[in-house]
Amino acid sequence: MRRVLMGIAAAALTVGALGTAAPAMADPDTDFANELHVYGIYGQKDYNAWIGKIMCKRLYTGVDKDVFATARFIQMNMEKGTTTEQTYQFIGAGLRTYCPEKLPVLDAARQS
Incomplete structure (x- = not known):
């Protein structure tokens, strides 16, 4: 579980860094x-x-x-068959998109 979380946290930061050049009129929900x-x-x-x-x-x-x-909240609200990895990918994407200042919760979880 920790390895999955560590990999997702790293991917969250990487994808976030790659996606910084978004157009000014971007729709966050579509992104x-x-x-x-x-x-x-x-x-x-x-x-x-x-x-x-x-x-x-x-x-x-x-x-x-x-x-x-x-993660428990997300898992309860996603389609059946959503993997643990996908749950944390959803969280990483959601944090980057809707509340980037909350991204440190991923690092805090990785360290616990």
Whole structure:
């Protein structure tokens, strides 16, 4: 589990660094959906964006105390068959897209 989390945290930072040259008129929900497709995560764009935004709100308000609680929330709201790796990829993409200041929760989880 830690290796998966460490790899995803590294990928989150790498993909985030590569994606910094976005056009000024970019739609974050579309960008989020496109990134999820890279990980094999599909579903309705609006639903996934909604879950990503709720995920951030849960982190801001303290409902989820750590990324593991966030992962349980995401797993409960994703399609059956979503892997643990995809769950953490969703979290990384959601953090980068909707609440980048919360990215340190991935590093905190990796260190625990």
